[in-house]
Amino acid sequence: MQRRESRTAQIAELGVLTAAALIIFVIENQIPSPVPIPGVKLGLANIITVYAVYHYKWSDALLLVLVRVILGSVFAGTMISFAFSISGALLCLAGMIPISKLIGEKYIWLSSVMGAVLHNAGQTAAAVAVMKTTAVIGYLPYLMISGCIAGAFTGLAAQLVTVRLDSDRKKGEKSSNDDA
Amino acid sequence: MKNKNTAAAVVIAAAAVILLSSIAAVVISRRKPAGSTVEIISDGKVICTLDLSSEPDREITVEYKGRKNIIAIENGDIYMKEAECPDHTCMKTGRLSEAGVPIVCLPNHLIIRYKNGGGDTDAAA
Amino acid sequence: MTAACIFMGGCSGGNGYFDEPVSKSDFLMDTYMTVTVYNGSSSAPEKALSRAGELEKKWSVTDSSSEIYAADHSGGKPVTLSEDTADLVSFALSMNEKTDGALDISLYPVLREWGFTTGEYRVPEDSRITELLESVGCEKLSLDGRDITVPDGMSIDLGSVGKGRAGDEMIKTLKENGVTSAMLDLGGNIQLLGSKPDGSDFRIAVRHPSGEGNLAKVEVSDCAVITSGGYERFFEQDGNIYWHILDPKTGCPAHSGVVSATVIGKSGTLCDALSTSLFVMGTERAADLWRASDDFDYILVTDDGRAVITEGIENSFTLYDEFSSMTVEVVRREK
Numbered sequence: 001m002q003r004r005e006s007r008t009a010q011i012a013e014l015g016v017l018t019a020a021a022l023i024i025f026v027i028e029n030q031i032p033s034p035v036p037i038p039g040v041k042l043g044l045a046n047i048i049t050v051y052a053v054y055h056y057k058w059s060d061a062l063l064l065v066l067v068r069v070i071l072g073s074v075f076a077g078t079m080i081s082f083a084f085s086i087s088g089a090l091l092c093l094a095g096m097i098p099i100s101k102l103i104g105e106k107y108i109w110l111s112s113v114m115g116a117v118l119h120n121a122g123q124t125a126a127a128v129a130v131m132k133t134t135a136v137i138g139y140l141p142y143l144m145i146s147g148c149i150a151g152a153f154t155g156l157a158a159q160l161v162t163v164r165l166d167s168d169r170k171k172g173e174k175s176s177n178d179d180a
Numbered sequence: 181m182k183n184k185n186t187a188a189a190v191v192i193a194a195a196a197v198i199l200l201s202s203i204a205a206v207v208i209s210r211r212k213p214a215g216s217t218v219e220i221i222s223d224g225k226v227i228c229t230l231d232l233s234s235e236p237d238r239e240i241t242v243e244y245k246g247r248k249n250i251i252a253i254e255n256g257d258i259y260m261k262e263a264e265c266p267d268h269t270c271m272k273t274g275r276l277s278e279a280g281v282p283i284v285c286l287p288n289h290l291i292i293r294y295k296n297g298g299g300d301t302d303a304a305a
Numbered sequence: 306m307t308a309a310c311i312f313m314g315g316c317s318g319g320n321g322y323f324d325e326p327v328s329k330s331d332f333l334m335d336t337y338m339t340v341t342v343y344n345g346s347s348s349a350p351e352k353a354l355s356r357a358g359e360l361e362k363k364w365s366v367t368d369s370s371s372e373i374y375a376a377d378h379s380g381g382k383p384v385t386l387s388e389d390t391a392d393l394v395s396f397a398l399s400m401n402e403k404t405d406g407a408l409d410i411s412l413y414p415v416l417r418e419w420g421f422t423t424g425e426y427r428v429p430e431d432s433r434i435t436e437l438l439e440s441v442g443c444e445k446l447s448l449d450g451r452d453i454t455v456p457d458g459m460s461i462d463l464g465s466v467g468k469g470r471a472g473d474e475m476i477k478t479l480k481e482n483g484v485t486s487a488m489l490d491l492g493g494n495i496q497l498l499g500s501k502p503d504g505s506d507f508r509i510a511v512r513h514p515s516g517e518g519n520l521a522k523v524e525v526s527d528c529a530v531i532t533s534g535g536y537e538r539f540f541e542q543d544g545n546i547y548w549h550i551l552d553p554k555t556g557c558p559a560h561s562g563v564v565s566a567t568v569i570g571k572s573g574t575l576c577d578a579l580s581t582s583l584f585v586m587g588t589e590r591a592a593d594l595w596r597a598s599d600d601f602d603y604i605l606v607t608d609d610g611r612a613v614i615t616e617g618i619e620n621s622f623t624l625y626d627e628f629s630s631m632t633v634e635v636v637r638r639e640k
Binding site for chain 1: 184187188191192194195198199201202203204205206209221223224225267269270272273274280281282284286289291293
Binding site: 220224225226227228229234235236240241245300301302303304305 | 325326328330332336337339424488490492493494495501507508509510511512516519522530531532536537538567
């Protein structure tokens with residue numbers, strides 16, 4: 001899975017991925033939520049997170065997510081949405097990274113489901129802290145179900161992206177080998 | 181490879197358990213509330229407790245850091261009529277009807293929910 | 306319809322209960338106040354609320370036209386107070402002595418430093434608290450008839466007694482308007498006039514110290530039930546929780562082992578003052594004060610999960626099932 005590639009190329013790729021994640025995040029934020037439950041959304045930016053978890057060191061994936069969350073809050077939200085995003089994102093990564101190592105590339109969608117579920121759990125924990133009441137836990141089961149669905153969806157999308165990028169990369173390597 | 185498949189099976193099982201228990205929890209939380217007493221919680225503090233069965237129609241304005249929410253009571257129903265917040269999720273929630281699902285305005289730290297327990301009392305100190 | 310009820314009630318000798326209780330609410334003194342009356346004049350709740358509004362104008366610390374503001378900004382010169390205000394200040398000063406300093410209306414500058422007055426919470430430096438405590442102390446205030454002198458640099462606020470006294474005054478207004486059965490909910494301060502229309506006691510829940518749900522209920526009539534708890538206003542910093550009830554001796558949140566204090570008695574003013582004081586004093590000193598008095602009972606919840614109650618309330622106190630395993634200790638008078 002780990003590719004031989006120069007660090008510079010990796011950093012450039014990470015930059016592009018972060019920008020892509022940010023754009024997806026900002027655009028998705030403009031679409032009003034169809035369900036009247038705070039926190040329910042597809043989380044399309046997580047396609048990039050899932051991809052990064054599978055293709056980079058954990059520290060790189062973490063950095064990408066941190067930058068995306070911080071800049072995303074600056075562009076689109078308020079400090080309060082930052083608190084929810086960051087706690088969700090960190091718990092999501094903390095679970096998804098070991099799970100991805102355990103179950104391998106064949107089950108990207110599955111890591112993504114677990115990641116989404118953990119993301120929503122982290123958000124709920126932050127909401128309990130911010131609102132100073134456990135009343136918001138009433139939404140947790142809804143968020144878990146929506147997390148399973150959204151996670152499977154973004155996971156499948158990430159799987160498609162992986163297949164595409166891998167085949168592109170092979171072509172690229174081939175052509176650069178030909179050049180040499 | 182075999183290990184990975186076993187691991188995947190375990191994770192699938194875990195995901196299935198989460199999904200099924202969440203569905204069960206949703207079913208339970210959608211039950212009708214035991215009483216008609218609701219409480220309005222602003223920034224973690226219960227600011228008032230109302231018995232919807234005997235409340236006249238009216239509006240209650242709650243302020244948090246200068247941002248207003250208008251809660252309306254109509255024919256024994258309670259809902260968020262207006263909210264000075266970016267998403268208005270709380271307004272879309274509609275009328276409070278389920279025991280486990282409160283109306284929540286995250287940006288303004290406001291919650292309206294059915295009160296658990298204490299339904300046999302007249303007030304709380 | 307209601308007017309007809311009252312008229313008929315008047316004729317039939319005071320049995321004029323409304324078909325539906327009449328209730329009115331307003332946001333006053335920083336809380337949501339609800340007045341519910343079961344008989345008497347249907348305009349009584351409104352009159353009671355406007356009485357509370359009147360008192361708020363006199364006692365507000367931030368309103369520059371209030372008497373307390375005038376006293377706090379007098380630069381050490383005497384200020385003449387209205388009878389309402391002078392009475393309450395005099396009561397608060399006597400409670401300061403009775404509670405050995407646990408209740409202190411001159412603690413306001415310290416409370417403000419912690420940000421509890423504005424919501425911009427912060428933990429002050431120890432040196433800053435020591436400095437501020439220099440200008441705290443009821444003995445430095447002087448009340449001569451209706452003239453109060455607040456030395457320069459000091460401030461007073463009636464937050465720990467004002468809501469209780471407002472409740473008492475509102476009950477007085479209700480009585481003047483023919484009400485004999487009513488309930489006031491002043492943001493968790495409950496004050497009851499008479500019993501319920503069917504003659505039964507009111508059932509008042511006592512909140513769990515976490516602020517979530519209820520711990521117990523008491524069945525009482527014609528009294529005030531007032532709770533002070535750390536859950537009402539607090540903030541968290543570096544893993545520590547700081548609540549708004551400060552110990553005047555240290556200038557820091559009180560840690561007496563009591564996490565919630567409920568006081569039940571005839572006078573709302575006294576119950577309000579004591580709920581704060583007992584929270585600061587802890588179970589031992591609370592029991593001593595109770596044995597030396599005869600005008601209140603209390604329920605204290607401790608940080609090690611005990612409920613300590615006085616014998617006067619023993620028979621009307623019931624723990625909710627979820628907490629039935631909690632230890633309940635009853636404080637009795639020594640014979």
